[in-house]
Amino acid sequence: MRYFTEDHEWVDVDGDIGTVGITDYAQGQLGDIVFVDVPEEGKTVAKGDEAAVVESVKAASDVYSPVSGTVIEGNADLGDNPGLVNEDADGEGWFFKLTLSDPSELEELMDETKYEAFVAKL
Amino acid sequence: MRLVRAVVAPSSVVEKPVVSDIDLANDYVEVELETLPLDAWHRARGGRMVPFAGYHMPVQYEGIMAEHLWVRESAGLFDVSHMGQVHLSGEGLDEALEKLIPADVKGVKPNGQKYSLLLGPNGGILDDLMFTRWDDGLYMVVNGAVKYDDIGHLRDELPDAITLNHMDEQALLALQGPKAVDALSRLVPGVEDLVFMTGGHFDWQGTKLWISRSGYTGEDGFEISVPGGKAEALADALCAEPEVKPIGLGARDSLRLEADLPLYGHDLDPETTPIMAALNFAVASKRRREEANFPGAERILMEREHGAVSKRVGLLVEGRQPVREGAAVLDAEGSEVGKVTSGGFAPTLGAPIAMAYVPAAMAEVGTRIQITQRGKVHEATVAAMPFVPHRYVRGAK
Numbered sequence: 171m172r173y174f175t176e177d178h179e180w181v182d183v184d185g186d187i188g189t190v191g192i193t194d195y196a197q198g199q200l201g202d203i204v205f206v207d208v209p210e211e212g213k214t215v216a217k218g219d220e221a222a223v224v225e226s227v228k229a230a231s232d233v234y235s236p237v238s239g240t241v242i243e244g245n246a247d248l249g250d251n252p253g254l255v256n257e258d259a260d261g262e263g264w265f266f267k268l269t270l271s272d273p274s275e276l277e278e279l280m281d282e283t284k285y286e287a288f289v290a291k292l
Numbered sequence: 293m294r295l296v297r298a299v300v301a302p303s304s305v306v307e308k309p310v311v312s313d314i315d316l317a318n319d320y321v322e323v324e325l326e327t328l329p330l331d332a333w334h335r336a337r338g339g340r341m342v343p344f345a346g347y348h349m350p351v352q353y354e355g356i357m358a359e360h361l362w363v364r365e366s367a368g369l370f371d372v373s374h375m376g377q378v379h380l381s382g383e384g385l386d387e388a389l390e391k392l393i394p395a396d397v398k399g400v401k402p403n404g405q406k407y408s409l410l411l412g413p414n415g416g417i418l419d420d421l422m423f424t425r426w427d428d429g430l431y432m433v434v435n436g437a438v439k440y441d442d443i444g445h446l447r448d449e450l451p452d453a454i455t456l457n458h459m460d461e462q463a464l465l466a467l468q469g470p471k472a473v474d475a476l477s478r479l480v481p482g483v484e485d486l487v488f489m490t491g492g493h494f495d496w497q498g499t500k501l502w503i504s505r506s507g508y509t510g511e512d513g514f515e516i517s518v519p520g521g522k523a524e525a526l527a528d529a530l531c532a533e534p535e536v537k538p539i540g541l542g543a544r545d546s547l548r549l550e551a552d553l554p555l556y557g558h559d560l561d562p563e564t565t566p567i568m569a570a571l572n573f574a575v576a577s578k579r580r581r582e583e584a585n586f587p588g589a590e591r592i593l594m595e596r597e598h599g600a601v602s603k604r605v606g607l608l609v610e611g612r613q614p615v616r617e618g619a620a621v622l623d624a625e626g627s628e629v630g631k632v633t634s635g636g637f638a639p640t641l642g643a644p645i646a647m648a649y650v651p652a653a654m655a656e657v658g659t660r661i662q663i664t665q666r667g668k669v670h671e672a673t674v675a676a677m678p679f680v681p682h683r684y685v686r687g688a689k
Binding site: 177178179192196201202204205207223224225226227228229230231232233234249252 | 293294295296351352355356357358360542545546611612613614616636637639644
């Protein structure tokens with residue numbers, strides 16, 4: 171099940187493990203991504219914390235963690251190939267994985283249908 | 293995800309992009325924006341419009357990186373109609389203008405073009421500009437964001453005998469890149485005979501064009517002044533040539549950064565002098581230096597002789613993360629001693645680069661410096677500029 175924030179992050183949840191990325195809409199708005207800084211394993215993040223940085227040719231943006239938890243992996247492929255986020259924001263271009271500390275936070279997020287409606291109004 | 297810093301900022305209207313949502317269009321304080329003659333043309337071609345210098349302008353079409361590289365290898369069409377086009381005429385014009393800028397105005401031959409700086413009383417830069425000698429006066433192009441200030445300044449400072457005409461009915465296009473000459477000469481035969489920093493009046497299908505061989509990318513290319521009502525037809529005709537694609541402001545910014553071309557309001561402002569800005573060539577005229585009758589001459593000539601306390605330099609930044617405008621330059625003790633004024637990812641180099649003001653002692657090429665941005669320290673080296681060699685077509689000496 172995938173959940174979305176109004177800040178255009180997604181978290182894909184499997185058991186108590188969440189994979190976090192930014193949406194295809196977000197990568198399209200950013201343009202050519204030239205740098206991504208992902209959190210290291212073991213870092214604890216609270217929902218809404220700055221967890222990663224994404225820089226395009228024209229802009230720098232913070233990526234917020236959609237949920238609280240402990241990071242278990244940052245996507246190492248983005249170091250050499252940040253363009254993966256442009257090519258496949260919903261898949262290969264994921265940012266980090268974490269173990270959720272409070273799955274009830276997911277209830278505050280949007281599902282895909284709601285997110286699509288949200289983006290359509292922007 | 294939220295935007296924290298944008299490169300293509302709307303210059304003078306809003307000093308700093310505010311933290312807000314990622315959609316660039318939402319990031320700036322609402323101002324009354326005007327449209328330019330090619331507004332609908334940009335939108336029809338998929339240009340993403342953003343506020344810039346008080347206008348809706350296209351920041352990109354297919355993507356900044358691809359557009360940037362296209363200009364370096366082929367030719368790109370830029371709409372720069374936001375810039376101010378001004379015609380000056382009247383008895384004693386050369387002498388009067390020399391009171392405001394450090395260039396050798398009198399030495400500019402017919403159809404010759406020159407870069408210069410509008411200076412404040414203390415030698416600070418009010419704007420950078422280009423001017424050309426026409427039969428009936430001087431044609432000047434100034435920056436869009438400060439054009440009304442410039443025009444006010446010129447009207448205040450030039451004597452009554454001088455007439456200033458703001459040519460706001462004209463659009464301005466720039467065709468830039470190594471194949472610009474191939475495309476434009478097919479439409480307008482004769483432009484291939486122009487050399488860098490010269491221009492001429494041309495006719496295109498009954499429309500009068502002013503074309504100079506100049507630009508803001510470091511590449512060969514042309515700037516074309518065309519009546520606003522004919523701008524769409526000309527842009528269509530140019531983009532119908534196989535070498536040409538429309539290019540947005542985003543690539544214009546990265547191209548000029550690679551080419552060591554400072555951007556007014558960012559790398560140049562009233563606090564910087566020509567020598568601080570490493571624009572010594574703008575005070576190259578021996579006669580003007582001896583006369584020393586341009587604004588701030590005493591200070592500027594002293595700085596030219598002994599060096600300024602700080603200087604604009606180029607920086608190669610280690611790693612992949614760009615440092616942006618506003619990042620702090622640190623000395624060996626970790627004290628802030630300078631500022632990054634432009635920074636971004638250089639598509640031609642595949643690496644981040646920047647311009648910064650640093651103390652004279654740190655301005656030598658090869659000096660290692662540190663930059664802090666949002667709590668993170670970046671290593672950089674002072675580099676020779678331009679980062680990418682200029683490819684201007686100059687006349688035989």
